[in-house]
Amino acid sequence: MNQNLSDIPVVILCGGRGTRLQEETATRPKPLVEIGGMPILWHIMKWYARFGSRRFVLCLGYKGDMIKDYFLEYQWRKNNFRLDLVSGNKTPLDGVADTAVEDWEIDFIDTGDDTNTGGRVYKIRDYVDGERFFLTYGDGVADVNIGDLYRFHLDKGKIATLTGLHPWSKYGQVVVDEDQVVKNFIEKPKLKDLINGGFFIFEAGVFDYLDDDCVLEERPLERLAEDRQIALYKHEGFWHAMDTYKDFVALNEMWEAGNSPWKCW
DSSP states (O other): OOOOGGGSOEEEEEOOOOGGGHHHHTSSOGGGOEETTEEHHHHHHHHHHHTTOOEEEEEEOTTHHHHHHHHHTTGGGGSOEEEOTTTOOEEESSSSOOOOOOOOEEEEEEOOTTOOHHHHHHHTGGGOOSSEEEEEETTEEEOOOHHHHHHHHHHHTOSEEEEEEOOBOSSOEEEEOTTSOEEEEESSOBOSSOEEOOOEEEEGGGGGGOOTTOOTTTHHHHHHHHTTOEEEEEOOSOEEEOOSHHHHHHHHHHHHTTOOTTOOO
16 A cells, blocks of 8 residues: 555664764754754754654663653754743844744654664554554664655565665775785775665564564574565665764764765755
8 A cells, every 4th residue: 555655664773872972962862963053863853854754763772861861852943932940931132033943743652772673673663653654763864765765665565675785895995916916906996796775665564573572684584585585775875874983074974064965844
C-alpha cells in the first residue's frame, strides 16, 4: 500500500555514548554535536522533512534528557525573552516572538543508556503504528533521495531495505608496476566494496527478528539476509558519518565553505 511520506515515522537512533568523539560527547549526546551551530540530529531531521516526513521517533539513551530539553526550548532559543519563574510565562523582549518552527511531531522514547541498536528499535515498536517506518542513525548526514529510496523499497517488496554505498578510503593508494616501481599515487580513492550507510526502511515484520538487547547489524540483519528479505538501495551521492573528532572538524569545515550537499533550506 502506497503511503504519504508524512504518515511514515522516521526512527532515529540517538542513544549511543559516542566514545570515539569524547572531545564533544563528554558533555552532551552525540546527536547534539553541532554542524554550523545546529545539532547533527536537526540536520538529519531537516533532510527527511524535505521529502515530507514530519513524524519522528527518537530512541534516547545516553544524556537523552538533553535532547528533550533542546526541543522543549527550541522556539525560545531564537528569541530574547523574560521568564517569570513563578508562573513560567515567557515574554519576548523584541516584539513578537519568532514562532516559525518546523511542523514536526516528535516522540522521545527512553530506550536505555546501554541498550544495543536492535534492542532500541524493538523497544519503540508500540510507537510506530502502520505498515512500515524509516530508520537511520543520529550521527551521519547524506543526500540520499528519500522518495526514491521509498519507491525502491515498495518495488522490491522485502521486509527491509538498507542504503549501501562505496566509502572513501582513509588512506592514499600507491600504484606500482610489475617491477615494484611506483607509478603514481591516488589520494584516498573510493573503495569498491559496499557498506551499510543506514537510511533503512523496515516493514513491521522486522520486529519478529528483534529482541530487547540485540545488535541490529548482527544477527537480525543476518537472518533477514538468510531469508532473502533485505534489498539494497545503492547510493552514489554524498554520505559522511560523524564518528571521530576529525569527522566533526571536516563536516564543520564543509559547512563553513558552503560545501554541504545535505543542506536543503
